[in-house]
Amino acid sequence: DAGVIQSPRHEVTEMGQEVTLRCKPISGHDYLFWYRQTMMRGLELLIYFNNNVPIDDSGMPEDRFSAKMPNASFSTLKIQPSEPRDSAVYFCASSLRTGVNSPLHFGNGTRLTVT
Amino acid sequence: AQSVTQLGSHVSVSEGALVLLRCNYSSSVPPYLFWYVQYPNQGLQLLLKYTTGATLVKGINGFEAEFKKSETSFHLTKPSAHMSDAAEYFCAVSRGSNDYKLSFGAGTTVTVRA
Numbered sequence: 001d002a003g004v005i006q007s008p009r010h011e012v013t014e015m016g017q018e019v020t021l022r023c024k025p026i027s028g029h030d031y032l033f034w035y036r037q038t039m040m041r042g043l044e045l046l047i048y049f050n051n052n053v054p055i056d057d058s059g060m061p062e063d064r065f066s067a068k069m070p071n072a073s074f075s076t077l078k079i080q081p082s083e084p085r086d087s088a089v090y091f092c093a094s095s096l097r098t099g100v101n102s103p104l105h106f107g108n109g110t111r112l113t114v115t
Numbered sequence: 116a117q118s119v120t121q122l123g124s125h126v127s128v129s130e131g132a133l134v135l136l137r138c139n140y141s142s143s144v145p146p147y148l149f150w151y152v153q154y155p156n157q158g159l160q161l162l163l164k165y166t167t168g169a170t171l172v173k174g175i176n177g178f179e180a181e182f183k184k185s186e187t188s189f190h191l192t193k194p195s196a197h198m199s200d201a202a203e204y205f206c207a208v209s210r211g212s213n214d215y216k217l218s219f220g221a222g223t224t225v226t227v228r229a
Contacts, residue, residue: 004158042219042220042221042222043159043205043219043222045216045217048216056216091158091159093158093159100147100149100164100166100209101166103161103164104159104161104217105158106157106158106159106160107158108156108157108158109156109157109158
């Protein structure tokens with residue numbers, strides 16, 4: 001099992017540019033989560049999907065952020081246009097099901113720097 | 116609403132010494148509590164969790180935590196620190212058994228001195 005795979009590992013872009021982060025969950029996992037980690041706000045849940053359907057996007061900070069899951073093995077988080085305050089580490093995680101008996105498996109994250 | 120507070124953003128211990136990381140929770144319903152560890156440049160990994168039953172929970176790598184309802188605490192301990200324990204540790208709370216919308220604490224960074 002390769003685990004949750006995120007790409008790219010690092011992204012440096014200029015303010016105003018579009019950024020797309022990618023995630024491949026563990027095969028067979030029904031739930032996919034996008035988190036953002038910053039020094040100021042810690043770990044925040046942005047959005048999560050169940051069977052490719054967005055269930056809760058209340059953590060998405062602004063309309064500049066969007067997430068899609070076109071199939072069970074791929075998800076994207078897009079920021080357009082990007083701003084310096086979007087600089088953070090973005091984590092994708094997946095789980096077999098929701099609930100406390102199904103642990104989250106995190107990817108290694110994408111470190112985004114917006115200049 | 117559920118939340119956790121981790122006391123101390125940084126802890127430094129000597130190799131072989133006790134590791135104690137403090138976590139207090141606030142929850143309007145019986146909490147489900149977790150400890151995660153994050154090694155440099157990696158994602159979070161589950162160390163242990165408390166759902167129901169035994170209040171002393173054992174996890175991986177020799178860590179354990181005790182749920183104390185009267186103190187609203189879920190402190191993480193390890194009797195003897197190893198250099199490989201250097202990492203950031205996060206306490207988290209879930210609002211229900213079927214909900215994985217975790218609320219994470221701010222994290223505690225552990226450094227281990229040789």
